[in-house]
Amino acid sequence: MKELNRLAIKRLTQLLYLSILLSPFLPPVALLMTALATLFTVREKWMFNRWPEKIFLSFIILSLVSWLVDPSWIYGIPIGVIPMAMFALYYLLSIWIRHKVKWSWQEVQTMYLQFWLGGLFVALIVFIQQLDWPVLNHSPLGPILHFYNEFRWQSEWSVRSVGTTGNSNLTAALLICFALMSIYASSVLQKAWQKVAAFCVFILYCVAIWCTGSRGAWVGLVIGLIVQLWMTGHRKRTVTITLAIILLAYCFPEIIPRQDTLGSTIRVRLEVWTVALQIFREHWLLGVLPLHFGQIFAKKAGFYIYHAHNIFLGIASEYGIIGLALFLALIYMTIRRARRWRKAANRKEEKRLAGMLISQTIALLGHGMYDYPIIAPQVGLMFMLSVIMIHAQYERRCTSKPEWSEQQKEGQKGSKPVILHKNSISAILFNVKNYIHQRVELYRKRA
Structure with missing residues (x-):
């Protein structure tokens, strides 16, 4: 029975990762199933003052207070309920990972390598959409392609592939993470052909990013690669490669894809950022909450937009200065704990795992300077899973006595x-x- 329970826990956690690949509608369902399983099965004492749980709880309280100060509704539903439910699900997910999953770093590595291969499905959909071959509509892939084309969240109908998220920028955010996993896989896989295959998959994901037409994704990918390389301990090599990339982009700006000019896109973004900054100034303490941001934006700018297209400005305008401080504290502690976990690890593979997870987190923040990807279900779940895994593995390795240190002591006693x-x-x-x-x-x- 105990073995069956462990298998059920593993399958439910795998469902979380699978939901990220398939559809924006599945992550909330998978999170709800995990939350119910947590409520009914976790018997251990819940801690409310741990990272990242206390940040999620703080956002729940902040969302409630913000809504009480400035009530707003959408389709008759109080807007404050939506962010409260979202952060409650993330809180219960953290409890689930900590108390029920309790994976070792080897199990986390296996899960992310499987997830990395599953990302090829996202790349396949991106390529097929770019190909736009009518024959495929009458093939067994037809219903799948029709589903992803029907639920598009793109502001304009263009040749950019939208992948499995319905939006090209969000799909690009997923592909960034899969590309970073490719670099990790090439460093931990043992056989030469596996390393070569991992590098080829990395190129494949880069081509898929190009098909989405997202320029901000390239910034996020480069930042993630730099962080991942830095976490390997090769500091001089990291600085050299970083300077080379900056010099290359400066000398050959045409390598950045998209037909429309960078200046035209920046002008649109600046208009959005200016209005978002104005909203933040008027509601600087508690913010206006997601969705209500769009309602206020439409009144000020004359057109509706869902978010601020900048992750830090978006959080500041939606949750105020308090929410921005909470988010920055979460990022700071996650980076700090990832570094400590890496230093405490005694295997190269575990060190690289810490580097890969934190590189995903920072890459999405880099992409978020031009967009707000973590507000979406798929990208948000991927981001929070990386954060939660880092904190869980840090506590497993650094705050409790590691198993490998016990084995070392036993060896010393035998001499x-x-x-x-x-x-x-x-x-x-x-x-x-x-x-x-x-x-x-x-x-x-x-x-």
Whole structure:
């Protein structure tokens, strides 16, 4: 029975990742199923002062207070209920990962490698949409393509592929994460052909990003690659590659895809950002909450838009200065704990796993300087899963006693002790030498 329970826990968690690949409608359903399973099965004491749970709880309280101060409705539903429900689901997801899933880093690695391969489905849909071959409409893929074309959230009908999210920028955000997983896979897979295949899949995901026509995605991808390389410990190499990329983009700006000019897009973004900044100034403390932002924006600008097209400006205008401070605190602690987890790990694969997860988080923030991808169900769930996994693995590795340290101590106990007189000079020199040797070995393992 216990084995069956573990299998059910694994399958439900895998469903979360599968829902990200397939449709924007599935992540809320998968999160709700996980939340119900958490409420009915978790018997351990729930902690309310841990990271990231306390941030999610703070956003629930903030959303409630903000709505009470400035009530608003959409289709007869109080707008405050929507962000409260969203952060409650994320809170219960964190409890689920911490108390029920309890994966080791090897299990997390296996899950993300499977997820990485599953991302090929997203790339396939992107390529088929770009191909636009009528014959495919009469093939078994026809109903699938019709579904994704029917539910498009694109502001304009263009040649840009929208993938499985219904929006080209959101699909590009997913592809950024899969591309970063490709780099991780190439570093941890053992066989030469596997490494080559992982690099080829990386190129495939880059081509798929090009098909979405998202320029902000390239910024996010480059930032994520830099962070992932930095987390490997190659600092000089990271700086050199970063400067080379900046120089290349400056000398050859035409390498950035899209037919329309960068300046024309920036002008539209600046108009949106200006109005969003005005909304923030008028509601600087508690914000206006998601969806209500669009209602206020339409009154000021004369046209409706869902969000501020900038992740930090969006959070500031929707949740005020308090919400922005909470979000920045979450990002800071996540980066800090990812670095500490990496240093405490004793295997290269685990160190690279920490680097890959934090690179996804920062890459989505980089992409978010030009958009607001984490507000969408699929990208938001992927972002929060990375954050929650980092905190869970940090606590497993750094705040509790790791299993590998126990094995090391057992090995030391089995060795034959050297007996020396306490007052002898030889004993003192031996103790000093032994202490230095232990410190050097500890430093090498943490590096």
